[in-house]
Amino acid sequence: MKTVRLTVAQALVKFLDNQYVEFDGKVTKFVEGIWGIFGHGNVLGLGQALEQDSGDLILRQGRNEQGMAHAAIGFAKQNLRKKIYACTSSVGPGAANMITAAATATANRIPLLLLPGDTFATRQPDPVLQQMEQFHDLTLTTNDGFRAVSKYWDRVNRPEQLMTACINAMRVLTDPADTGAVTICLPQDVQGEAYDFPDYFLQKRIHRIERTPPTDEMLQTALQLIQTKKKPLLICGGGVRYSEAAEQLKAFAQAFDIPFAETQAGKSAVFSDYYLNVGGVGETGCLSANLLAKEADLVIGVGTRYTDFTTSSKWIFQNPDVTYLNINAARFDAYKLDGVQVTADAKKTLEKLTALLAPTGYRAQWGGRIAEVKQLFAEELHRVYHATYTGKGFVPEVDDRLDRETVFDEFIKLTGSCMTQSRVLGILNETLDDTAVIVGAAGSLPGDLQRTWQSKGTDTYHLEYGYSCMGYEINAALGVKIAHPQREVYALLGDGSYMMLHSELVTSIQEHRKINVVLFDNMTNGCINNLEIGHGMDSYGTEFRFRNKDTNKLDGGFVPVDFAMNAASYGCKTYKVTTEEELYAALADAKKQTVSTLIDVKVLPKTMVHGYGDWWNVGLASVSEKDTVKEAYEELRQRRSEARRY
Secondary structure (H helix, E strand, C coil), X not given: CCEEEEEHHHHHHHHHHCEEEEECCEEEECXXXXXXXXXXXXXXXXXXXXXXXXCCCEEEECCCHHHHHHHHHHHHHHCCCCCEEEEEECCCHHHHHHHHHHHHHHHHCCCEEEEEEECCCCCCCCCCCCCCCCCCCCCCXXXXXXXXXXXXXXXXXXXCHHHHHHHHHHHHHCCCCCCCEEEEEEEHHHHCCEEEEEHHHCCCEEEECCCCCCCHHHHHHHHHHHHXXXXXXXXXXXXXXXXXXXXXXXXXXXXXXXXXXXCCCCCCCCCCCCCCEEXXXXXXXXXXXXXXXXXXXXXXXXXXXXXXXXXXXXXXXXXXXXXXXXXXXXXXXXXXXXXXXXXXXHHHHHHHHHHHHHHHCCCCCCCCHHHHHHHHHHHXXXXXXXXXXXXXXXXXXXXXXXXXXXXXXXXXXXXXXXXXXHHHHHHHHHHCCCCCEEEECCCCHHHHHHHHCCCCCCCCEEECCCCCCCCHHHHHXXXXXXXXXCCCEEEXXXXXXXXXXXXXXXXXXXXXXXXXXXXXXXXXXXXXXXXXXXXXXXXXXXXXXXXXXXXXXXXXXXXXXXXXXXXXXXXXXXXXXXXXXXXXXXXXXXHHCCCCEEEEEEECCXXXXXXXXXXXXXXXXXXXXXXXXXXXXXXXXXXHHHCCCC
């Protein structure tokens, strides 16, 4: 047996550089590079290996470990899970920072390889810098925190363990049904240990991403179910995009007159103006999709994991005869809602179902209802996209108990802006290139976008809404730009998300990868403010206000922040926007720039788009001194009684 003497870190680098995937006969390099922030726990091991011979791997320098890992997620998601970046950090706070990103990747079923350094396997110098000591268990380190958020976790305490760890890592990373975060912990002393690695471990390895076909039994059961139903509704999930099954979904829908709604992950698989596309569904769904959802007697979920936002906490599908047909590569998801399970690839399944169902002459019986709800939605979309502040007496989209006249007066006096959030989105949707990619994750914007954004190009809608991680937006936008350097990329986020994390904005400058940041500043964590007031509370701890010396509470004036000045200090081209004219001008000029841009838009609170016949099951106090909370609880209890129990 031929062997090569290498350190563990050197062998790992060579291994990663030789991993490829095959999908539909096309072979591509799987690991494009490594994001890294070097510390004492990885710089002399993995860092040395990369310096000596990185092969074709690209090293990218992060600014924050969570931020760089979000960039890696954005890259993998935009590449439809066919390419990845690994991420390395030192043990301790650097590793702990990546735990949030690991959870984000796993929740969204996106491959992410994490290579945190770890404490000494020998324990000789214990406790080393950044080492936690658990008196009852000396094997525990910071990296054990990754266990709960990883689809595969391992620790390489001996050089020979690296091989099985790496093979298992690739098994999970390339599995459509089981992918997510993979963590391989690397003790800093072991990284530098030498071993005679067999050459076959270091050879070019091609991992075939399989299209699992449905069985005949699965297909026949699905066919029998469909033919008993009059008003089926397709749900286009992220699996449609990852399977590259958009054309097959359209063909199936068209052949049998079946409308389809979209999840956050599925949106932009098919253009929004397609006549059978009725838009986002569920808690953040639009008018057209939610109207049909209440009538559907069959829900055909394709590549969706049925989150509570998709199903409106299992409430939106109200037809008493509704049943579920679940097409998913993951058996876990196919079993949800007690549905009929087709555990298989979306593309292959839709092709076979179309061929088998066509000879039966089956047609859905929606009649003119699809066109009717599409027209209703078009009218509503025009209304909210053109909603503007009209002065005293103006009623925003979110009409709740907030003393909005006082708040609006204060906001306008402080910012000089009376722009509405929905109007800004309308201008963006009208102005951005059809191929431009928008990136979002948290706050009120994902709801607004799911309800209103009209996708005009394929894979142009990039929302992280499995974990709804504040701070994902800007950092992931950089990953998207690295994946698609020819496209304009826009991170859409609120002031809360910007302040949470925007570290890789600096990296975008360093890498000459221009991204555009459109920041909606309403001086409030607006969606949670809506949530608390909408459930009987007052505005509490969500507006960004100074502490009042008289009350010792956070009920002073708004805290103004000049986000444009902050981004300018990094080297970005920036714009301050308070009018429509300024917004149009900023968007036009930003497109001409070669450096990253930030457009600081001041938008009135409560002017985001509100819900359309949806409901969300949230934890609410069953006992309260407030009548408004009691009333909200009674309504919640009623809705819970109407929802499916599991």
